[in-house]
Amino acid sequence: MTPAISEVAEALSIHMPEVLRWAGAIARQLRKFNVALSGKSSGSAETDALTLADLTVQELVVSALRDRSPLFRQCRIEAEEANGDIGLFSTDAELVIALDPIDGTKQYRDRTGNGYAVMLHLRDSQTLHYSLVFVPETSATGTWVEAIGSRIVCGPDDPNRLAREVLNSMPAITSDTRPKSKKIYSIGFQKQDAERAAAVTKAGLHGFAPDDMPGSIYPLLATGEFGGSLIHSPNIYDFPVSLHLARILGGDAVWTDTGEPVHFRELWLDDRADMLRLPRIVACSADRETLDILKATAQGWPPNRYND
Numbered sequence: 467m468t469p470a471i472s473e474v475a476e477a478l479s480i481h482m483p484e485v486l487r488w489a490g491a492i493a494r495q496l497r498k499f500n501v502a503l504s505g506k507s508s509g510s511a512e513t514d515a516l517t518l519a520d521l522t523v524q525e526l527v528v529s530a531l532r533d534r535s536p537l538f539r540q541c542r543i544e545a546e547e548a549n550g551d552i553g554l555f556s557t558d559a560e561l562v563i564a565l566d567p568i569d570g571t572k573q574y575r576d577r578t579g580n581g582y583a584v585m586l587h588l589r590d591s592q593t594l595h596y597s598l599v600f601v602p603e604t605s606a607t608g609t610w611v612e613a614i615g616s617r618i619v620c621g622p623d624d625p626n627r628l629a630r631e632v633l634n635s636m637p638a639i640t641s642d643t644r645p646k647s648k649k650i651y652s653i654g655f656q657k658q659d660a661e662r663a664a665a666v667t668k669a670g671l672h673g674f675a676p677d678d679m680p681g682s683i684y685p686l687l688a689t690g691e692f693g694g695s696l697i698h699s700p701n702i703y704d705f706p707v708s709l710h711l712a713r714i715l716g717g718d719a720v721w722t723d724t725g726e727p728v729h730f731r732e733l734w735l736d737d738r739a740d741m742l743r744l745p746r747i748v749a750c751s752a753d754r755e756t757l758d759i760l761k762a763t764a765q766g767w768p769p770n771r772y773n774d
Contacts, residue, residue, distance in 0.1 A: 468517045468540065468559065468560060468561070469540050469561070470539045470542075471561065471588075471595050471596075471608060472543060473537055474537050474538070474561055474563075474588055474595075474596075475588055475595045475596040475614055476614075477534075477535045477537050477538070477773075478563070478586070478588055478596050478598065479546040479596060479598075479612070479614055479630075479633075480547055480630065481530070481534040481535060481717060482527075482531075482534075482586060482598055482632070483598065483610075483612075483629035483632075483633055484526060484628065484629045485526070485530040485534075486527070486584050486585075486586070486598060486599075486629075487600060487601040487608075487623065487625070487629045488526065489526050489527055489567070489600070490584050490600045490601075490602030490608055491521045491602070492519070492522060492523060492526065492603055492727070493523055493568060493574070493582070493584060494521050494602050496517070496518060496519040497574060497577070501517040501518035501519050501575070501657065502517055502518075502575050506658065507766075510634070513570070517568065517571060517574065517575050517713075519567070519568050519571075519574065520547050520567045520568045520571060521547055521567075522548055523567035523568060523569075524545055524547045524550050524565060524567035525549055525550050525583055525744075526616065526669075527550075527567060527584075528543065528545065528549075528550030528551055528552060528565070529551065529646040529660070531543070531555075532551050532554055532555075532564060532752065533541070533595060534637055535663075538555070538563060539554060539555050539556065540556055540559060540561075541555060541556055541559050541561040541562060541563045541565055541588070542555060542556050542557065542558070542559045542561070542562045542563070542701060543555045543562075543564075544563070544564040544565070544569065544703065545564070545565040545567070545703065546565065546566050546701070546704075546740065546741060547567060547660075548740075552643030552708045557623055557774065559702050560590050560591065561588065561590055562588070562589050562590070562730075563586060563588055564586065564587050564588075564589065564691060564702060564703050564706065565585070565586045565703060565704040566583075566584075566585050566586075566704040567584060567590075568582055568583075568584065569582060569583045569584070569585055569666065569682070569703075569704045570582035570583060570682065571710050576628075579679075579681070579736075579752070580601075580603035580604055580681070581601065581604070581679060581680070581681040581682040582601070582602070582603070582604065582682070583599050583600060583601045583602075583659075583682045583684060584599070584600045585597070585598065585599040585600070585684070585704060585707060586598055587706050587707050587710065589706055589730060590730075591729060591730045591731045592729050592730070592731075593709075593710075593713065593729075594613070594706055594707070594709060594710035594761065595614070596610050596613070596614050597609075597611070597614075597707040597710045597711070598611070599612075599682070599684045599685070599707060600623070601681070601682045601684070601685060604681060604685070605622055606684070607622055607623040607624060607625055608622070608623040609621065609622055609682075609685050610622075610623055610629075610632065610633055610636070610723050610766050611684045611685050611688050612633050613688075613707070613710045613711055615649070616714055616770040617636070617640060617714075618639045618640075618688055618711060618714055618715070619633055619636035619638060619639065620636070620639060620685050620688040620689055621636045622638040622755075623758075630712040633652070633701070639688055639689065639690075639715075640715075641715045641716045643753065644688075644690040644715065644752070645690040646690065646693060646753055647690055647691055647693040648670070648671045648672045648673060648693055648756075649671075649672045649686075649691065649692040649693055650663075650666050650671050650673050650674065650692070650693060650694050650695060650696055650751075650756075650760065651674050651676075651679060651683045651692060651694070651695040651696070651697075652666055652671065652673045652674060652675055652695070652697070653675070653676050653684075653695070653697050653698075653728075654697045654700060654747075654771065654773070655698050656697055656698075656705075656772070656773075659676055660675045660677075661676070662675075662683075662696065662767075663675040665763055666696060666760070666763055667682045669759050669760075669762070669763040670759060671693070671716070671756065671759060671760070673696070674692075682686055682706060683695060684707055684708065684711070685711070687708055687711050688711055693751055693752070693756050694699075694708075694712065694717070694749065694750075694751030694752065694756055694757070694760065695748075695749070695750045695751075696722075696747070696749050696750075696763070696764065697707055697735075697748050698747050698748075698771055699736070699743040699744060699745060699747070699748075700728065700743065700744050700747065700748055701736075701739075701741045701743050701744075702733060702741075702742045702743065702744060703741065705719075705748070705750075706714050706730075708750045709750055711738055711752070712750050712751055712752045715752035716752060716754075717750070717751045717752035717753055717754060717756075717757060718750070718751075718754075718757060719749065719750035720749055720757060721745075721746050721747070721748060721751075722746070722747045722748065722749050722760065722761045722763075722764035722765065722767075723746055723747065723764075723765070723769060725761055727748075728744060728748055730744075732744070733743060736771070736773070743771070745769070746769045747764050747767060747769065749761055749764065758761075763765075
């Protein structure tokens with residue numbers, strides 16, 4: 467029997483904040499050591515970064531999903547890494563729980579910034595229903611982003627209180643209170659990230675390549691410090707959270723060549739990076755005018771991620 471979307475989303479919101487808080491604490495500790503691993507060869511430094519922390523955090527989160535609620539095992543699991551008891555979950559369910567144990571692994575591994583995050587989301591083939599992000603080192607206590615129903619919250623953690631209580635106490639972010647920004651995160655264009663970010667800037671926005679990002683895109687997008695993203699073939703473990711935020715705030719994510727709203731019925735397996743991706747170039751923003759600019763800017767850009 468397929469569980470109701472609302473039941474699964476609610477169960478995730480109850481059980482997983484404390485788990486992601488634990489996962490963030492483990493990631494902070496492991497970062498003090500040399501935990502780099504090899505194993506990916508896509509040619510993109512951001513994609514190919516892998517650490518023991520990715521595997522350890524995923525093991526923890528998958529184990530929690532396995533044990534915390536029987537509803538979770540009735541969902542499929544899509545995880546960036548291959549470890550954990552993923553085989554104990556459904557293989558054909560419509561609902562998917564997707565995990566990125568360390569989003570921003572290159573920055574995490576190289577200690578070049580504190581924008582890495584631990585995250586998960588719930589989706590079906592059409593859209594998202596729950597998103598949770600914990601950014602462990604944006605401050606002394608870390609930063610949360612959560613989206614469920616029509617509610618988005620973002621703010622600092624307080625380890626003196628239960629994680630769920632902290633999230634409940636945060637004021638909701640709405641399109642009326644959230645500022646608009648021209649800052650756009652541009653990534654996935656292999657060695658052309660800086661060039662594509664410059665094209666976004668030339669179009670009247672302000673493009674940021676990965677090395678120029680001031681932190682994790684998810685709190686930046688939620689609070690309005692960033693206006694959106696332009697990504698070539700985004701993976702389906704982290705990017706969908708941006709789509710979720712944008713749709714709640716009245717925007718969307720669209721394929722730039724067609725203008726069609728993004729869905730998850732069309733995926734491709736990137737063998738070089740060993741991850742599932744959406745095809746082609748995707749623009750995402752809470753602002754419809756920004757979406758139009760990004761769509762126009764990317765017209766004629768190669769639809770394939772790899773040229774060889």
